[in-house]
Amino acid sequence: xxxKPKLYYFNGRxxxxxxxxxxxxxxxxxxxxxxxxxxDGALLFQQVPMVEIDGMKMVQTxxxxxxxxxxxxxxxxxxxxxxxxDMYVEGTRDLIDLIRVHHKFxxxxxxxxxxxxxxxxxxRYFPVYEKVLKDHGTEFLVGNQLTWADVQLIEAILxxxxxxxxxxxxxxLLQDFKTRICNIxxxxxxxxPGSQRKPPPDESYVVTANRVFNRx
Amino acid sequence: xxxxPKLHYVNGRxxxxxxxxxxxxxxxxxxxxxxxxxxxxxxxxxDGLLLFQQVPMVEIDGMKMVQTxxxxxxxxxxxxxxxxxxxxxxxxDMYVEGTTDLMGIIMYLPFQxxxxxxxxxxxxxxxxxxRYFPVYEKVLKDQGQDYLxxxxxxxADVHLLEAILxxxxxxxxxxxxxxLLQAFKGRISNIxxxxxxxxPGSQRKPPPDEKYIAQVKQIFNI
Numbered sequence: 264x265x266x267k268p269k270l271y272y273f274n275g276r277x278x279x280x281x282x283x284x285x286x287x288x289x290x291x292x293x294x295x296x297x298x299x300x301x302x303d304g305a306l307l308f309q310q311v312p313m314v315e316i317d318g319m320k321m322v323q324t325x326x327x328x329x330x331x332x333x334x335x336x337x338x339x340x341x342x343x344x345x346x347x348x349d350m351y352v353e354g355t356r357d358l359i360d361l362i363r364v365h366h367k368f369x370x371x372x373x374x375x376x377x378x379x380x381x382x383x384x385x386x387r388y389f390p391v392y393e394k395v396l397k398d399h400g401t402e403f404l405v406g407n408q409l410t411w412a413d414v415q416l417i418e419a420i421l422x423x424x425x426x427x428x429x430x431x432x433x434x435x436l437l438q439d440f441k442t443r444i445c446n447i448x449x450x451x452x453x454x455x456p457g458s459q460r461k462p463p464p465d466e467s468y469v470v471t472a473n474r475v476f477n478r479x
Numbered sequence: 480x481x482x483x484p485k486l487h488y489v490n491g492r493x494x495x496x497x498x499x500x501x502x503x504x505x506x507x508x509x510x511x512x513x514x515x516x517x518x519x520x521x522x523x524x525x526d527g528l529l530l531f532q533q534v535p536m537v538e539i540d541g542m543k544m545v546q547t548x549x550x551x552x553x554x555x556x557x558x559x560x561x562x563x564x565x566x567x568x569x570x571x572d573m574y575v576e577g578t579t580d581l582m583g584i585i586m587y588l589p590f591q592x593x594x595x596x597x598x599x600x601x602x603x604x605x606x607x608x609x610r611y612f613p614v615y616e617k618v619l620k621d622q623g624q625d626y627l628x629x630x631x632x633x634x635a636d637v638h639l640l641e642a643i644l645x646x647x648x649x650x651x652x653x654x655x656x657x658x659l660l661q662a663f664k665g666r667i668s669n670i671x672x673x674x675x676x677x678x679p680g681s682q683r684k685p686p687p688d689e690k691y692i693a694q695v696k697q698i699f700n701i
Binding site: 307319321333334345346353357387388 | 530531532540542544545546547548549552553556557565568569572573580610611614
């Protein structure tokens with residue numbers, strides 16, 4: 264018997280945010296549990312994210328995302344589509360990871376990291392997805408329907424825009440993509456206030472994360 | 480028309496090694512084109528063969544696949560090493576992410592400063608014996624079977640064996656408190672395709688040495 268998936272993390276984006284995005288895109292309601300400490304025995308490798316779903320206590324972000332995508336028909340129709348989706352989400356994952364850790368850096372390091380984020384977004388990742396949309400000539404990155412690849416790309420775009428608001432200026436197809444995907448009802452709902460979407464990290468987030476993860 | 484998969488990487492383990500292991504375990508013959516100089520890498524880049532300007536890259540079934548995990552997942556699914564359903568797949572994914580994290584620490588070791596060597600060795604030993612190996616020991620115990628998932632050979636088993644052997648190269652008695660993993664190691668090593676891969680002359684690569692590290696630093700501007 265399946266109830267709502269339950270997300271165990273602290274109250275911030277971190278590694279859990281991509282999971283929130285994907286569940287929201289699939290129209291799945293979640294319950295959440297705010298984690299106090301990570302030395303809980305329910306965590307397979309003593310780490311979060313952890314998601315209670317379909318009788319499992321799943322850990323490892325990619326494993327959780329892969330399960331949700333497959334279960335909710337967001338993983339393409341065959342092995343080849345799956346391969347493309349996997350390549351694309353690994354790319355956006357690398358970009359998101361640059362931003363995910365940004366708040367941990369000193370101000371000087373942040374300046375450098377910002378330049379790196381901008382460079383990677385505009386020279387490595389976004390040109391690839393712009394070209395995919397151009398070559399593909401359809402609304403989505405893979406096949407003819409929304410997949411995990413589209414959801415993670417929109418997440419990445421919005422995250423980069425929070426840091427570099429003009430980042431899509433040279434990518435007209437990605438601009439259209441952004442508009443289209445943001446208007447999909449489940450995603451539109453997730454982008455509205457009151458959803459499970461978390462804000463970018465601020466001071467209190469850093470303090471909480473350090474406490475939960477036993478960092479000095 | 481597809482021939483053998485073709486692997487593009489440096490002549491060493493790095494991120495490609497898990498792919499070599501999985502292809503070998505599946506009994507799939509493959510070719511390798513080694514990047515030996517900066518110019519070799521630049522040619523791959525200027526020919527537009529690297530989607531995100533990175534290796535590993537594997538030419539397989541008409542695709543130029545990049546991103547290690549994507550490549551591994553494709554191979555696992557294609558050669559029936561990804562379990563029989565979604566739940567087995569979920570377990571396999573969780574387990575390989577764990578061994579990936581463990582092998583990830585080891586992969587970066589040669590590129591750390593020499594002063595950090597002892598500290599890093601302690602870190603590997605600690606993570607292996609307190610975070611990762613206890614999990615797999617327990618899985619084998621609870622499952623009561625030869626393999627980690629579903630009573631058949633999967634990617635998770637291949638990846639775990641690779642991780643065990645890699646850690647043992649740093650600390651040969653790392654499995655001393657894990658009897659089921661010792662038995663697992665013996666069993667999986669004896670699977671014919673794996674046994675063959677473990678023999679001299681296979682495409683398995685040796686641990687990194689000074690020469691390899693220098694070459695990688697030079698090619699990738701590290």
